[in-house]
Amino acid sequence: xxxxxxxxxxxxxxxxxxxxxxxxxxxxxxxxxxxxxxxxxxxxxxxxxxxxxxxxxxxxxxxxxxxxxxxxxxxxxxxxxxxxxxxxxxxxxxxxxxxxxxxxxxxxxxxxxxxxxxxxxxxxxxxx
Amino acid sequence: xxxxxxxxxxxxxxxxxxxxxxxxxxxxxxxxxxxxxxxxxxxxxxxxxxxxxxxxxxxxxxxxxxxxxxxxxxxxxxxxxxxxxxxxxxxxxxxxxxxxxxxxxxxxxxxxxxxxxxxxxxxxxxxxxx
Numbered sequence: 001x002x003x004x005x006x007x008x009x010x011x012x013x014x015x016x017x018x019x020x021x022x023x024x025x026x027x028x029x030x031x032x033x034x035x036x037x038x039x040x041x042x043x044x045x046x047x048x049x050x051x052x053x054x055x056x057x058x059x060x061x062x063x064x065x066x067x068x069x070x071x072x073x074x075x076x077x078x079x080x081x082x083x084x085x086x087x088x089x090x091x092x093x094x095x096x097x098x099x100x101x102x103x104x105x106x107x108x109x110x111x112x113x114x115x116x117x118x119x120x121x122x123x124x125x126x127x128x
Numbered sequence: 129x130x131x132x133x134x135x136x137x138x139x140x141x142x143x144x145x146x147x148x149x150x151x152x153x154x155x156x157x158x159x160x161x162x163x164x165x166x167x168x169x170x171x172x173x174x175x176x177x178x179x180x181x182x183x184x185x186x187x188x189x190x191x192x193x194x195x196x197x198x199x200x201x202x203x204x205x206x207x208x209x210x211x212x213x214x215x216x217x218x219x220x221x222x223x224x225x226x227x228x229x230x231x232x233x234x235x236x237x238x239x240x241x242x243x244x245x246x247x248x249x250x251x252x253x254x255x256x257x258x
Binding site: 015016019025027029030093096097100104107108111 | 131139185230240252255
């Protein structure tokens with residue numbers, strides 16, 4: 001039946017994305033008063049997943065053709081250039097709180113999808 | 129889970145730094161009437177581990193505020209000079225209160241991140257228990 005349940009892979013990479021983003025948000029919040037610190041963030045899940053999934057040809061070695069490098073940086077942390085306070089710090093606690101609520105929702109969604117998919121798999125095996 | 133444990137330790141380092149800032153604020157307020165006291169100022173800095181930034185934060189070296197001390201007229205004081213003036217402190221209570229408020233706000237934000245990370249890790253582990 002399911003040889004490779006795609007939905008499980010999507011759900012687990014969504015929760016991994018949420019965890020990575022949460023780590024960056026925690027870093028931004030901890031450094032909210034550090035002079036010269038720039039807030040960092042990673043691209044949203046749609047962009048990073050498309051990149052990891054490889055919409056074009058799959059590349060297994062660095063020399064292979066076809067894979068484009070432009071999207072390869074989507075999962076690398078990006079420095080946001082929002083307005084800065086006089087000490088050169090660009091963290092806004094409000095923005096970070098909004099982002100963390102988003103991450104929370106993302107993570108809950110991923111775990112709910114993962115759990116339900118496991119339930120379906122179990123039901124198909126005749127167990128409850 | 130690695131991301132979660134690093135978020136937890138980073139949030140904890142933020143709380144620690146804010147707490148030490150609050151400690152210096154209370155020290156300043158307690159010494160607001162100490163003659164010759166200069167207010168202490170704390171700046172935060174990123175923690176560098178093995179040559180790269182770990183994302184954590186700590187409170188850096190304490191500096192003394194170089195602003196002028198207030199001159200108080202009190203001829204009866206044993207510390208007063210021949211004109212009857214003595215050096216007070218350069219603590220401004222309004223600045224200290226504002227600083228304390230800001231420390232509290234940042235501390236709460238860090239605490240919130242800590243709590244949320246903990247809950248996320250917990251719900252991830254709950255999947256295993258099914």
